[in-house]
Amino acid sequence: xxxxxxxxxxxxxxxLVMSGAPFSQETFDLDALIAAAQxxxxxxxxxxxxxxxxxxxxxxxxxxxQAEGRKVNEADQVELLIRESQAGNIVxxxxxxxxxxxxxxxxxxxxxxxxxxxxxxxGKIAPEWSDPLVLVNDPHVFAYNTEVFDxxxxxxxxxxxxxxxARKLAMLDPLIKPNYADWFNQMETHYDAEMAAAYEAHFGxxxxxEERSATAAWVRAYAENQPLLGDSTSVAEAIGAPGQTExxxxxxxxxxxxxxxTGGFKLGLCTGMEPFIGWxxxxxxxxxxxxxxxxxxxxxxxYLLTAEGIAPQTIDGKISTNSDIPIPSDEPSGIADHLDDVxxxxxxxxxxxxxxxxxxxxxxxxxxxx
Numbered sequence: 001x002x003x004x005x006x007x008x009x010x011x012x013x014x015x016l017v018m019s020g021a022p023f024s025q026e027t028f029d030l031d032a033l034i035a036a037a038q039x040x041x042x043x044x045x046x047x048x049x050x051x052x053x054x055x056x057x058x059x060x061x062x063x064x065x066q067a068e069g070r071k072v073n074e075a076d077q078v079e080l081l082i083r084e085s086q087a088g089n090i091v092x093x094x095x096x097x098x099x100x101x102x103x104x105x106x107x108x109x110x111x112x113x114x115x116x117x118x119x120x121x122x123g124k125i126a127p128e129w130s131d132p133l134v135l136v137n138d139p140h141v142f143a144y145n146t147e148v149f150d151x152x153x154x155x156x157x158x159x160x161x162x163x164x165x166a167r168k169l170a171m172l173d174p175l176i177k178p179n180y181a182d183w184f185n186q187m188e189t190h191y192d193a194e195m196a197a198a199y200e201a202h203f204g205x206x207x208x209x210e211e212r213s214a215t216a217a218w219v220r221a222y223a224e225n226q227p228l229l230g231d232s233t234s235v236a237e238a239i240g241a242p243g244q245t246e247x248x249x250x251x252x253x254x255x256x257x258x259x260x261x262t263g264g265f266k267l268g269l270c271t272g273m274e275p276f277i278g279w280x281x282x283x284x285x286x287x288x289x290x291x292x293x294x295x296x297x298x299x300x301x302x303y304l305l306t307a308e309g310i311a312p313q314t315i316d317g318k319i320s321t322n323s324d325i326p327i328p329s330d331e332p333s334g335i336a337d338h339l340d341d342v343x344x345x346x347x348x349x350x351x352x353x354x355x356x357x358x359x360x361x362x363x364x365x366x367x368x369x370x
Contacts, residue, residue, distance in 0.1 A: 028119035033299055034063055040293035042066035045300060046077045047096035048283070049255075051312040059303050065296050074099040074179065078107060085112045085290060093291040094300050096135060097283030100347070101182050101354035108132060113286040118302045121322060125305075128347060129321040135285035135304050136318040139254045139335050139342055140183075141278030142270040143239050145247035152270035154249060156202040157195070161221035169227035170238040170250030174364050176229075181360040182353040183279055188215035189349055194275035201274060216363070223367040232256060240267035251278065254317030257333035269333050271341065279343040280319070 045056055045067060056069030070092075072080065077098035084090050095113060107113045115132035117125060125133070144152050154160065160169060174180035187195060196214035199207040209217040228238055228248060236256035238248040242264050252267070259265040270277055285304055287297040303309035305322045314320055315328050317335045327336040335342070 030120065030302070033295055033302070037063065037065050037293070037296035037299040040065075040296045042068065043093040043291070043293045043296045043300060044068045044070060044091055045094040045096060046070055046072040046080065046092040046098070048072070048074055048077075049097070049313060049316075051316075052096065055304075055309065055312055056300075059300060059309070062303070062308075063299065065299065067296070067300060074177075075102070078102040081107060081112055081288060084288065085110075088290065090288045090290045090292065093288050093293055093297045095284070095286045095288070096304065097138070098286065099178065100282050100284060100345075101178070101350050101357060103132065103284050103286065104347070104350035105354035107286070111289050114289050115284070115286055116298055116301060118298075118305060121302070121305050124323045125321050126323070129282070132347070133285050133301070134282040134321050134347065135301075136283040136310065136313055136320055137280040137345070138283055138318050139278055139280055139333075139339075140251055141254055141333070141335065141342070142250070142273055143252055143257075143267050144249050144270055145240055145244060145266045146268035147242055147266040148244060148247055149268070152268065152272065154270060154273060156198055156274045157276075158199050158202040158218065160249075161218065161225060163225075165249065166225045167228070168246070168248055169222075169225060170235045170248040170252075171227050171229065172232065172235060172251075173229035175361055178357055178361070179281055181357050181364065182350075183281075183345075184215060184219050184360045184364075185353045185356045186279070186345055186349070187218075187343070188213045189352065190346055191215070191275065191343060198275040219360070219363065220367045223364050226368060236265065236267065240265035242266055254331075254333040254335050257331075258316055260332050267333070269335065269338065271338050273341075276343040277338060277341045280345050282345055282347055283318070 045052055047069060050071040052069035052071060056067040059067045077095050080092055081095060084092060117130050117133050172180055192213045192215050195218055196207050199214060207214050207217065211217040211220060232253060235250055235252050236259060239250045239252060257267050260267055285301050291297050307325050310320045310325060314325065315331055317327060317331050317333050319327060
């Protein structure tokens with residue numbers, strides 16, 4: 001696409017497309033956007049969920065615009081977007097839920113991707129999810145096996161540092177899933193006082209530590225308990241697979257609770273845990289700056305902000321940033337009733353998370369191996 005400003009006049013609508021800068025428009029007209037998108041080449045959408053394949057097919061059926069969905073993990077999306085931009089050969093036109101910290105530190109500052117908020121939906125999206133646009137938040141929650149325990153066996157995050165939980169915890173590997181290292185940094189940056197208060201509530205004395213923060217003290221002690229590290233499937237199995245006598249306790253995405261219906265799993269949401277029952281990981285929706293199909297890409301973003309477009313993800317407990325779209329009542333984890341107890345993730349400090357990521361990974365590696 002040319003770097004010059006392109007204007008497409010369709011009736012009363014003016015759609016402006018500029019390479020290397022955020023999309024802008026003087027007047028939003030969905031019908032005009034659809035018409036412009038239908039004249040462009042097919043698009044490819046990268047997303048962390050395999051459900052993007054069916055979503056892209058539904059988009060094609062709805063608008064007559066060819067779209068292909070590809071499941072690509074967070075880090076690989078970033079790598080592909082950077083290489084495609086450098087080569088001037090854009091394959092992924094839309095990115096859904098790429099590595100948040102890398103988006104903030106690498107992709108947006110270098111104009112590799114662009115963020116666009118549909119004008120007709122802007123009022124329904126909170127400011128903290130608008131710059132850059134976040135489509136969904138993915139809750140990662142503490143979970144237990146309901147076949148073995150009547151209620152959650154843990155009430156405080158500091159319990160996970162005690163000997164009885166050594167090698168009986170399960171989570172994704174922070175060295176492979178860097179969003180978990182970012183979670184540590186978010187805790188230290190925004191919730192360290194809550195972590196210190198939770199320590200005192202559990203042990204009955206104020207925290208005294210040689211570490212720089214309450215969060216660092218917890219991460220060290222938690223790592224030294226050597227949680228079982230795996231991918232999302234193996235972690236969910238360790239916690240919730242039926243027929244266990246000594247299941248693991250752990251941290252997993254609420255999306256895995258669908259296995260309660262499809263696989264007979266016994267995952268239970270650990271409600272009432274202090275200082276929080278999990279954390280929300282944002283899923284940005286971004287457009288490749290050099291796409292040949294800017295209007296089709298924008299239309300796909302718009303589609304994902306509708307109830308129809310995001311339904312395959314909200315049924316898994318992911319939370320749309322469009323305030324008009326609720327979590328379905330039959331979502332299996334029950335997270336909708338406990339959102340106030342989940343740690344929010346601040347996009348405003350995502351770049352700082354990227355800068356601190358290697359330090360947290362090294363910190364984890366040192367203490368996990370002891």
